[in-house]
Amino acid sequence: MRAATTVVRQKDLIDVLLEQHALIEELFQLVETSRGKAKKEAFTELAALLQAHEEAEAEIVHPLAAATIDAGIEVTQERLEEEAEAKELLAQLIKSGPGSAAFDDDFQQLRASVLEHAVHEERYEFKHLRASQPPETLVELADKFLKRQKRLAATA
Numbered sequence: 001m002r003a004a005t006t007v008v009r010q011k012d013l014i015d016v017l018l019e020q021h022a023l024i025e026e027l028f029q030l031v032e033t034s035r036g037k038a039k040k041e042a043f044t045e046l047a048a049l050l051q052a053h054e055e056a057e058a059e060i061v062h063p064l065a066a067a068t069i070d071a072g073i074e075v076t077q078e079r080l081e082e083e084a085e086a087k088e089l090l091a092q093l094i095k096s097g098p099g100s101a102a103f104d105d106d107f108q109q110l111r112a113s114v115l116e117h118a119v120h121e122e123r124y125e126f127k128h129l130r131a132s133q134p135p136e137t138l139v140e141l142a143d144k145f146l147k148r149q150k151r152l153a154a155t156a
Contacts, residue, residue, distance in 0.1 A: 012138035013145055014130045017061065020053050021118045028111045031098070039098045043107075047094055048153060050114065054083050056149040060141060061125065069128040079125065082117040089113060 027046040034042050058080065066076040089110040096103060130138065 010139045011142055012130075012135060013061070013141040014126045014138060016142045016145060017057070017126060018122070020049070021122070024049060024053070024118070025115065028115070031107065032111075043093070043098050047090060050086070050090055052149045052152040054087065055152050056145050057121075058083065059148060060145050061121075061129070064133075064141070065125045065129055068132050069125065075124045079117065079121055082113065082120065086110060086113045086117060 024046065027042060027049065030042040031039055031046055062076040062079060065079075066072040069075065089106065093103065093106055093110060096106070133141075
């Protein structure tokens, strides 16, 4: 009798990005439901993740998508424009802080912008990258992405 073998697929770049999108959504919810010091801490964690995530995407994901998927340049240009809007909103929120009068309204605007952007990435970039890139390339890029993100976070 043969023993059953289980093949475990390594996490690839798309897995990492989707996990981080889910974490970002969780952190948005945590900021919304928290008060005082807990809200400030949750927002600080969210802001740091957003900054490192988007910067690493801009360096690794978007250039790959631009070069390898149909209409890649147009698709990535749209994502970069969305990211620029979110970066501006995030910078305003970091400057004003969770205790400011306009924070909650501005935060909702950031949340809507970021979550819509994530849907666009998943729909127009990620699924096409997974279909067009060899699995081993995406596994290597996951490692590169996480290392770059870690370096970015260390210098923030």
